[in-house]
Amino acid sequence: MSIWNKIFSSSHPGEVHEHGIRYRLERFQEIVRRNNRVLERIADASEKLGGEYIFDVQYLHDFVDRLGDDVRAIALALNELTGNRYQELLRIVSSINDNLRAVLESRTVAPESEIVLRLDRIGTEHADVTGSKMARLGEIQRILGLTTMPGVVVTASACTQFLESAGLEPLITAMRNTNGEELFELAGELRNQIIHADVQKWLQKKLRRSVRAISKRFHTQYLSVRSSAIGEDEDLVFAGQYLTELGVRPEEICDAYRKVVASLYDRHVMEYRIRHSLPPADGLMAVGIQVLLQPKCSGIIYTLDPTNPDRDVILVSSGFSLGASVVDGSAPVDRFIIDRNPPHHILESHIAEKTTECVINESGGTIVREIEPERRKIPTLEPGQLQNLCRQALKIERHMRCAQDIEWAMDEKGRIFILQSRQLKVTHIEQNNLNIMGPISHEVLLKDLGEVACRGVGFGRVWIADNREENAEDNEMPDHAVLVSRTASPKLAALLPRASALLTDYGTTTGHLATVAREYRIPAVVDTGAASRILEDGRMVTVDTEENMVYSGKVQELIKKQLLQASSYEDKKEFRMLRRLLRNIAILNLSDPTSPDFKAQNCRTYHDIIRFAHEIAVQELATGNWLRSNRRCNAVFRLDIDIPIDLVIIDLGGGIKATPRKTVVTSQHILSRPLTALLAGMTLEGVWKTEPADMDLGGFMSSATRTTALTGPEAARPEQNVAIVSNDYLNMSLKLGYHFNLVDCLMSDNAEDNFIYFRFAGGVTELLRRSRRALLLREILEHYDFVVEGKGDLVIARLKFLDLTRMQKKLEMIGRLIGFTRQLDIHLRSDDLVRHYIQEFLAGSEMPSSS
Template structure:
């Protein structure tokens, strides 16, 4: 047929549509539709059902938008769903839609129409939003069109609307407002379908969006744009309770008129911008982000994280997922590109660089920066040209068929729901993805390994070796694999013969720091009486509770149980060349003095460990610290810190007579450990408290 013959072409379209309307819908399709309607009706508990029955054709809203070409039917009651389904299918063969496909080179074999059914939103106000206004690229703005009632009044151009132009950068200030006279609006009819009604006189000239609604909409739209890495055309609605609904989002084709000139424009802007640091760390998620820095020292800081900021933190944590919707970018000093937070950053599509080593040293809260997580550069100030280039470049892998297929598969693999192992919801039954299963198995395996290591002596009978050391630890070592270089039949081992990386670092820190005190400590009457109540008789204890301090070691592993007087230390660690395998688990308990002094010492230990990136828990005088996924060099330095800490705190509780002693000892310890151990090039994240020159911690 000659498609240029308008009469013949239109007759063919009408014939195809007639056959669709008269055809029987396959029984299995009808039964599946009815089954889903039953499920939805059950969830709605008798509330009336109204659906938007919408087209979802192959290729729609991709390179070509097909905007307004296919049919949608609004507020369809349950009894009319099947007829609306036919209407949408037949809508693919209207003369307008068919010609649109022909003009853009679509073959008829590529035509496939799916039909989406969405519950209607009883919209108080609705409309459309472009995340990049159709202005020159140098003018960074978004534009919102809004009207009272349902959205077709705006997207179909059927009524007057309001127009708001906003700044793309937070806090998305309103640049201009143009209010139309909105005399009528489209609403849902009770028995199905839509109708036009008059707008109340006092609302006809009033802007239909409040400042709060504008902010909600701007933040949601920018988040969608960041995810798809393309400017978006977003259809939306607010209901009468102020809830925002995103009805649809399609790519908004924004491209520079002269790509090569635009690329030179970008290169010039990059060269003229001040580089704060470059090439540091590992890019986890590519992209460009501009905004103010927010440095988070701990989990409590996340409560105040401002929308649109760039998170800067010492270490990575899956707990950052709570602010990823608000964050424009993430930078950390330490961390792994294969860790849990990295996975979440990719899921949320937040530009992220980890393991920079310098982020918290160079950046401070309030700094305005641009993070280029494509070239791995952090610039001072806002470099708008970089953001423009990222969302206007032509080649985007995310728009390919392969990516869309992979994304569907990854929905069953990648999302992480089991974030906090201490949460009551951290259960096998809550696993929803393969990532959840892996995380759950990993955490439970670690718990089991720690339990096994604590009971190693009960289950194995290897020839132990006594450690010959200048400090009287009374330590016995069991070498399970390449942990020492001493002969197999030797009954002792020296420091020089220790090959275990964590054990050598721990002993080195204890020795090099000079923290081990040999002078007797003055004990007051209260502490003396407390020690009497804490003394137990070896005759009343089992053989597993009395005897040698024990370490089970290999070349990269160490499990240590060390009792020094009334102080109990437990260390389980693996330090090797693979960053993802490295971890340290540390536990400290006990003391000779009363519970108040022991608790102060516990807080002192916790503060020191937090300064060196440990995640710490305190329960009375029990301190538990964990750290993982750092480089071998950094893990060795942390182990040396623990060695110094064990020596420093051996009799420290006796001197903890008041709260001020915590700060005094923290300052004293940090100065000594930084001077006498090899950690000076990896400064801790906390600031040293000033100490009075005449003060003495009184150890």
């Protein structure tokens, strides 16, 4: 006898034997409730990064405290629900919490990460493990496609492990508790011990393997080993305070690594930290290992004149060979002043008599040698090379959204390599003058409409996403366009890295698109109500979200001000802290429940933990296994309905109209709002095709051998179609033939609490056809603004923050979709049919996509 029959066979249906059931359901609901609250808190905090809000350190403390309470409670509830199967989650929560505390106390702690990362695979989001210097370099290569010296980064995690296993922690702790000359003496001792410490065998192996790979691939004998300190201010990171070793031979890599790490405790670094109220004993070093070529020339480029930003010029300085003399100003170098505007005419050239150059020494390291007299007055750069350099520099400037100070090198073939890029520092007087600006004469197109999601200034031609027909020639958004859309559809997120600003008619500042805009620091205004109507496609505009204005044309004064002021808030201590906190909190690594890596021990952030807990909890509920130990339950009903779904309803309260001693109810008895809405969609005329679908031989053979197990390592098969309901809540597991639908949603009066989670997997045919159905589902759900993920035949869709009317419509659509796709995989014999059925479903739609 199945568990369901046992429940229904109870002689006293009203009798309560439900403590276990109710308790577990409460745990489940707690997971759902807190999961939503955590996501809201994360969205709320991420909104603060947009620059529109004033917050202080106390806010960050409160945020971390409340979030930690919720995530810990979720981990506990999941264990209660699953018989303590996921106890390691609690350890991970504590470990993340320790990292967050360290951030709040301005301590530098390395998040868990790989020991070595390839430079071409990192970006600014990796700054906590690679240091901002290397992270930016990676981004310049990965996103902008510019050339950097190939290489790897040995992460902060490696540094932590190196220092720990060398037994240096007690010395570092002693330094934390001392000051004055004694501090410098301890630092000297620490430096000495680091330089002479054994690099652990596993780390040696990794370093040597990386170096071998670089040397072999790029046929180089020499490397540069560069500092990339973690979590410290830009001046300390970039101003040559730490060591960079040039001309390192592969066999010397461990020595060079130790020396660069030891430079964390150089006296001038300690003095700098004390002067700038940074904890003097704290610091972590990531180390970049890159190919070192002997360049023809190298130098520095400023994308604006820092002492006179009103001039529309770029400044370049350049010397022969390695750039040491350009960086430290120790020898005469060529200087060029170039027009910022294309084609970048050279306005002034000052060709110096260059007497010395720095080159790689054959036996390792570098040497300074005299330049032959006949070469001394030859310009280091030709006009075409200068123009190429300017184009690359401006590309970086536009991406980084502020004027740049860039180190570069060029080889004999004229190829340019970017060595590092940082924000250009403007003189203090100029900075103050920036606050005073005259009135802007450009036509105002939009003013004070909507909510600012990210502050800043961007310019470009308007590109209205809604105007694009699929497969049309103008489907591709040009780089640096001002992206305009009626809805804040998550689908647009992929376009944001190439956009210069974002304007939407609808949407919220905590929505997915706004969050991504902040991640890429794209100036964004949502919920303008009219942007897509008022702005013409292709028109050049300047978007100033500092003042929430959109101007016609290119407003030079605003653009230049932004270039000089980009970091006016972003570099403040509190913003840096919040960014670091969110890296430990908001990044989602476990996004694919079908992956073998979808395991508790792989959770690295709070977001991973709540996603994992929610997924497991939903599956746990769907199996019905948890009911086995609870034989009887009041408020269990079987639904009498015209469609063949054989549904059992468990009412948690307020979901079913009181019907004494009745175990069979009809739709008339249902008070649960979400179940009513879902059934309304499922029972629409024509939705539920009852005739059996024709199956061809391929589909038939597949169905004969296919098991009904759900996709995913943790998934299990539900025994019975079940809906757990209350007045505003629904969790429904629906197995229809060979596939499985799961709907989990809250439909309350408060739109902020509401959400829909829809999961679909399985099917009767071979994987290709099931995948086609999944593709169809994904496209339809995205059309209705769901955030969709999954692979193979699995689809997971999420949507939240909808008011009652919108919830009603979306749930009706889901109901219709469940019926529509019931046997659809059998029909999907070709990819063309996917499009056909999508159109068919959308044509039957009773609501516009923006609803």
